Amino acid sequence: MKNVSSTSRYRVEGMDCAGCARKIDTAVRRIDGVREVIVSAASGTMTVEHADAPAVRPALEDQVERLGYRLLPMECESGAGRKAARRTLETETRLPWWQEPRARLTALCALALAAAFLAARIFPAGDGWFYSLAMLVGLVPIARRALAAARAGAPFTIETLMSIAAAGAVIIGAAEEAAVVILLFLVGELLEGVAAGRARASIRALGDIMPKTARLEREDGSVQEVPAERLAIGDVIVVRPGDRIAADGTVVSGSSAVDEAPVTGESLPADKTAGDTVFAGTINGEGVLRLRVEAAAEDNTIARIIRLVEEAQEKKAPTERFIDRFSRHYTPAVVLLALLVAVVPPLATGAAWLEWVYKGLAILIIGCPCALVISTPAAIAAALSAGARRGLLMKGGAVLEEVGRLQAIAFDKTGTLTEGRPRVTDVLGFAAEPQEVLRLAAALEQNASHPLALAVLERAASEGISIPQATDAAAEGGRGVAGTVEGRTVFFGSARAAGERQALGGEHGRRIAALNEAGKTVSVLLVDGRAAGAIAMRDEPRRDARAALARLRAAGIRTLMLTGDNRRTAAAIGGELGVEVHAELMPQDKSRIVGALKDRGLKVGKVGDGINDAPALAAANVGIAMGGGTDVALETADAAILHGRLDDVWAMIALSRRTMANIHQNIAIAIGLKLAFFATTVLGITGLWPAILADTGATVLVTANAMRLLAWKGQS
Numbered sequence: 001m002k003n004v005s006s007t008s009r010y011r012v013e014g015m016d017c018a019g020c021a022r023k024i025d026t027a028v029r030r031i032d033g034v035r036e037v038i039v040s041a042a043s044g045t046m047t048v049e050h051a052d053a054p055a056v057r058p059a060l061e062d063q064v065e066r067l068g069y070r071l072l073p074m075e076c077e078s079g080a081g082r083k084a085a086r087r088t089l090e091t092e093t094r095l096p097w098w099q100e101p102r103a104r105l106t107a108l109c110a111l112a113l114a115a116a117f118l119a120a121r122i123f124p125a126g127d128g129w130f131y132s133l134a135m136l137v138g139l140v141p142i143a144r145r146a147l148a149a150a151r152a153g154a155p156f157t158i159e160t161l162m163s164i165a166a167a168g169a170v171i172i173g174a175a176e177e178a179a180v181v182i183l184l185f186l187v188g189e190l191l192e193g194v195a196a197g198r199a200r201a202s203i204r205a206l207g208d209i210m211p212k213t214a215r216l217e218r219e220d221g222s223v224q225e226v227p228a229e230r231l232a233i234g235d236v237i238v239v240r241p242g243d244r245i246a247a248d249g250t251v252v253s254g255s256s257a258v259d260e261a262p263v264t265g266e267s268l269p270a271d272k273t274a275g276d277t278v279f280a281g282t283i284n285g286e287g288v289l290r291l292r293v294e295a296a297a298e299d300n301t302i303a304r305i306i307r308l309v310e311e312a313q314e315k316k317a318p319t320e321r322f323i324d325r326f327s328r329h330y331t332p333a334v335v336l337l338a339l340l341v342a343v344v345p346p347l348a349t350g351a352a353w354l355e356w357v358y359k360g361l362a363i364l365i366i367g368c369p370c371a372l373v374i375s376t377p378a379a380i381a382a383a384l385s386a387g388a389r390r391g392l393l394m395k396g397g398a399v400l401e402e403v404g405r406l407q408a409i410a411f412d413k414t415g416t417l418t419e420g421r422p423r424v425t426d427v428l429g430f431a432a433e434p435q436e437v438l439r440l441a442a443a444l445e446q447n448a449s450h451p452l453a454l455a456v457l458e459r460a461a462s463e464g465i466s467i468p469q470a471t472d473a474a475a476e477g478g479r480g481v482a483g484t485v486e487g488r489t490v491f492f493g494s495a496r497a498a499g500e501r502q503a504l505g506g507e508h509g510r511r512i513a514a515l516n517e518a519g520k521t522v523s524v525l526l527v528d529g530r531a532a533g534a535i536a537m538r539d540e541p542r543r544d545a546r547a548a549l550a551r552l553r554a555a556g557i558r559t560l561m562l563t564g565d566n567r568r569t570a571a572a573i574g575g576e577l578g579v580e581v582h583a584e585l586m587p588q589d590k591s592r593i594v595g596a597l598k599d600r601g602l603k604v605g606k607v608g609d610g611i612n613d614a615p616a617l618a619a620a621n622v623g624i625a626m627g628g629g630t631d632v633a634l635e636t637a638d639a640a641i642l643h644g645r646l647d648d649v650w651a652m653i654a655l656s657r658r659t660m661a662n663i664h665q666n667i668a669i670a671i672g673l674k675l676a677f678f679a680t681t682v683l684g685i686t687g688l689w690p691a692i693l694a695d696t697g698a699t700v701l702v703t704a705n706a707m708r709l710l711a712w713k714g715q716s
Contacts (some may be wrong), residue, residue: 004051004052005035005049005050005051005052006049006050006051006052006056007047007048007049007050008047008048008050008057008060008073009045009046009047009048009073009074010045010046010047010048010061010064010071010072010073010074011044011045011071011072011074012024012039012044012045012046012064012069012070012071012072013044013069013070013071013072014068014069014070014101014102014193015039015041015044015069016041016189016193019157019158019369019370019373019374020041020069021039021040021041022039022154022328022373023067023149023152023154023157024039024046024064024067024069025037025039026149026152026153026154027063027064027067027148027149027152027153027154028046028048028060028063028064029153030063030152030153031050031056031059031060031063032056032059033050033051033053033055033056033059034048034049034050034051034056034060035049035050035051036048036049037049040377041374041377043381045074046064046071048060063152066148066152067145067148067149067152068141068144068145068148097190097193097194100193102186102189102190102193103190105137105138105141105186106138106183106186106187106189106190108137108138109134109137109138109182109183109186110183112133112134112137112138112179113131113134113179113180113183115130115134116130116131116133116134116179120176127175127176128170128173128175128176129175131175131176131178131179132170132175132178132179134179135166135170135175135178135179135182138179138182138183138185138186139162139163139166139167139182142159142162142163142166142182142185143159143163145157145159146159146160146162146163156331156332156335157331158368158369158370161331161334161335161364161365161367161368162181162182162185162365162368164361164364165178165181165361165362165364165365165688166178166181166182168357168360168361169181169358169361169688172354172357172358172361173354174358174687174688177687177688177689178688180688180689180692181365181688181689181691181692184689184692184693184696185692185696187696188370188692188695188696188699188700191696191699191700191703209244209281209302210228210244210246210280210281210300210302211228211243211244211245211246212227212228213225213226213227213228213246214226214227214228214231214237214246214247215237215238215239215240215243216231216235216236216237217235217236217237217238217290223238228246228247228297229297229298230297231246231247231293231296231297232293232296233293233294233295233296234292234293235247235292235293236252236290236291236292236293237249237290237291237293238288238289238290238291239284239288239289239290239291240284240288241256241284241285241286241287241288242283242284242285243283243284244281244282244283244284245258245278245279245280245281245282245283245284245289245291246280247280247291247293247294247295247297247300248277248278248279248280248293248294248295248300248301249277249278249291249292249293249294249295250275250276250277250278250291250292250294251272251273251274251275251276251277251278251289251290251291252274252290252291252292253274253289253290254273254274254287254288254289254290255271255272255273255274255287255289256271256272256284256285256286256287256288256289257269257270257271257272257285257286257287258270258271258272258278258282258283258284258285258289259282259283259285260279260282260643269285272289277294278291279300279301279302280295280300280301280302280303281300281301281302305388305393318397318398318401319376319397319401319660319663326372330367330369330372331367331369334363334364334367334368334369335364335367337363337367338360338361338363338364338367339360340360341356341359341360341363341682342356342357342359342360342361343356343360355684358687358688359681359682359684361688362681362686362687362688362691363678363681363682363691365688365691365692365694365695366674366677366678366681366691366694366695367674368695370695370698370699371666371669371670371673371674371695371698371699371701371702372667372670372671372674374666374699374702374703374706375663375666375667375669375670375702375706376397376663376666376667377397378666378702378703378706378707379659379662379663379666379705379706379709380397380400380659380663381706382706382707382708382709382710383400383655383656383658383659383662383709383712384397384400385710386655386709386710386711386712387400387652387655387712390648390651390712390713390714391641391642391643391648392639392640392641392642392648392651392652392655392714393639393640393641393642394638394639394652395638395639399622399638399639400655400656400659401656401659401660402603402621402622402638402656403605403622403639403652403653403655403656404653404655404656404657404659404660405603405621405656406557406603406604406605406621406622406653407556407557407558407602407603407604408557408558408559408560408597408602408603408604408605409552409557409558409559409560409604409605409606409607409649410560410561410562410590410593410594410597410604410605410606410607410616410620411559411560411561411562411579411607411608412561412562412563412607412608412609412613413561413562413563413565413570413573414539414563414565415609415626416607416608416609416626416646417541417542417545417561417573417577417579417646418539418540418541418542418545418573419539419540419541419542420539421451421454421455421539422451422452422455422521422537422538422539423455423458423459423537423538423539423540424438424455424456424458424459424535424536424537425520425536425537425538425540426515426520426534426535426536427459427533427534427535427536428511428533428534428535428536429532429533430508430531430532430533430534431527431530431531431532431533432525432527432532432533434533435463435465436532436533437525437532437533437534437535438456438459438460438463438465438535439460439465439466439467439468440468440485440488440490440492440525440527440532441456441460441492441523441525441535442456442457442460442465442467443467443468443469443470443483443485443490444470444473444481444482444483444485444490444492445457445481445492446467446470447473448475448481452521452523452537455537456535456537468485468486469485470483470484470485470490471483471484471485472484476493476497479493479494479497480492480493480494480497480498480523481493488527488528489527489528489529490525490526490527491525491526492523492524492525492526492535493523493524494522494523494524495512495516495522495523495524495534498524498525498526498531499524501526501529502526502529502530502531504524504531508531508534511534512524512534515534515536516568517568517572518536518538518572519538519568519569519570519571519572519573520536520537520538520569520572521536521537521538522534522535522536522537523535523536523537538569538572538573539573541573541576541577542645542646544645544646544647545577545646546576546577546578547647548646548647548649548650549577549578549579549646550578551647551650552649552650552653553578555650555653557653558580558602559578559579559580560579560580560581560582560593561573561574561577561579561580561581561582561583562582562585562589562590562593562594562606562613562616563581563582563583563584563585564583564584564585564586564587565583565584566583566584567581567583567584569583570582570583570584571583587613587614587615587616588615590606590613590615590616591615591616591618591619593616594606594616594619594620595619598619598620598621603621603622604620604621604622605620605621605622605623605624605649606619606620606622606623606624607624607625607626607649608623608624608625608626608637609625609626609627617637617638622638622639623637623638623639624637624638624639624640624641624649624652625637625639625640625641626640626641626644627640627641627642627644639652648714651714654714655712655714658709658712659709662705662706662708662709665705666702666705666706669698669701669702669705670698670702673694673697673698673701674694674695674698676694677690677691677694
C-alpha cells in the first residue's frame, strides 16, 4: 500500500525562544506517524509532515499543548483548507500581552509573593511556609511543563533547571529567594514573549496593508464592492484615487502614479498606464485605474512575501545551527557542573554543605541557555523582516550570513546593469537640423512596435515634436523602413543599408564610426537620396549603476559584467561603469566563470534576471534576482531585490554585515554575563536571585539588541 503523507502547519502561541522550539521538536518527533518536523521560534510556526492517518493530528496537537503551548492551524494542503485556515487566523483575536495567560500567571505570582511578605511580617515564625506557598503558585505550572517535556524526551529544559533550583532552595531554607527567583523567571518569560511578538508582528503587519474589499466590474458595466479574497484571476476591478490596490494585476485602462513604497520601499510613485503591472497593497494616486486581476488573494505579492519570509525564518543559519548543537551538550554539562560545585568542596575539604548546595543551585539558574540560543535566531528574524519591508528578500539565515561575506559579484548586463530597453542617445544633423531628423524618422516609425522604433517615438514625444503622417511606409526586413513624408522619399535604417543607397564617407562616416565604438546602434535618415542625419541608440546603464558599483568596489568587492552581448557594446558600457567585462558569453560560459572564481577561493554572488542567468545563479554562493515581485524574482534565486535598484545589492550586504555584528554582540552578552555571575557565585558574592537576574537580564538584553535591526532603513 502506498504511503500517503500530509503536511500540517501551525502557529504556536507561547513559543518565544529556540529552547522552546527544540523542546517541541523533540516531543513531536516521538509521535508515531510523524516523518519530519520544522519548528521556528523566529516565526512562531511548526510544520509537520506525517502519515495521513486520523489519529496523528490530534496526537501531535495534544503533545504540544501538554508542554504548555497553544496550536492554531495555519494551512492545509488543499486550497479550500488554506482559505479556511487563513480565515481562522484572521478572525482569531490576538490578545494584548497583559491579557495573555502567562501575564495573568506572573501577576498572580507577584500578588502571592506580596501576600507572603505581609504575612511573614505579621507572623515571622511561619515565613518559610508563606514563601513556599507563594513560590508554588508559579512553580506548579513550570514543573508540570518540565515533567511533560521529560516524558516527551527532553529532560534538560529550562523548566527542569528552574524546578530543581527552586525545590532545592526550599529544602536548604531559602524559600524567600526561591519565590523571588520564580517570579523573576516568569517576568523574564513574559518579556521574551513581548519581544518575540514584536519581531513577528513586523512582518505580519504587511498583511494589514491589504484592503478587505475591492470594486468588481460586472459584465453589464456596473461596479459592486466584494471581499478582496473572492477576486479571481481575470476579474476586472476599478481602483479610485487614494484607494489601496486589492490584487496583483495589469492596468487595462487609465493612468496614475502608484505609491509602491509598502511593497518595494521605493520612495517615489511609479507612473502606471495600460499594460503596466501593479502590486496588491500599493496605493493609487490621482487617476482612476481599471485592472485585470493576475493572482488570487493567497498568491499575490504581499502573501508570497510573507510566506517567503516565514519559510526563510525556518531555515537555520550556520551560526544558529552551531549554537543549537552546542546548547544540546551545554545544558547537561551545566547540570553536571552544578552538581560538582554542590558536592565536591564539602566532600573534599569539609566545607559547609548548605553553602555549596546553595551555590550549585545558583549555577543551575545561571546556566540556563535561553540568552545564548536566542542570540542568533532573534537577530536573523529581525533582519529578514526589516529587509523584506524594504524589498530585499533572502531565503533563510544561511543566505543572510553568506551575502555579507561576498568577495566578488558578477552582474548580467541587459536589464540588470542597464535598463533593458534602448534609448536615443544622440541625434546628428547632416543635411537637416536634428529636430527635423527626429521628426521624419518618427513619422516612418509611428506604427511600428519594435524597441528601436519605440525609442525614437519616446524621444520625439519628450521633445514635444508634432509627428507628420507617412504614406506607403513599408519595412525592409533587417534593413529599415521607407516611405513618403510630406511629398519626400524618406528611408530610415541601418548605416550599412543606407550606405548601399548613398555613400557615407568623410565626416559622416567618422561620426557614425565613433558612435559605433561607443557601443551604440546607429540608424541613418536619407531624404530624397541624401544623408539628412543619424540617430544613435543604446540600452543605457541604470541611473544608480555607477554609484552602486563604486560603493561595492570601495568595500573591497570585485565587480564583473557577464553578458551575451557583443564585445564592443559590452566594453563601452563596462568602461563607463568601471566594471570588469566578459562578453559574448553563452549561459554555460557565465556559469563556468562563476565556478572559476569560486575555485580561487572567492565567495561569489551573481545578480541577474533569474531566467537566462539561471545556471550562473545556481553556481554562485548567492544568486540574487532583479525583479518587480515576479515569480522568477521570488523563487529562482537565493535572494531577490523587488524594485530592481542596483544600490540595494550593497544594502543587502550592509544588512548582512550589520546582522552578523549584532549576533556577535549577542553571543558576547550571553556568555559574558554568565561567566561574570559564575565567578561571583563561586566566590559567594551573589546568590539565587541575582543569578536569575543574570539569566533573565541577558535574555532581555540579547532580544532588545536584536530588535534594533527592525529599525533598519537601509541608509547607505
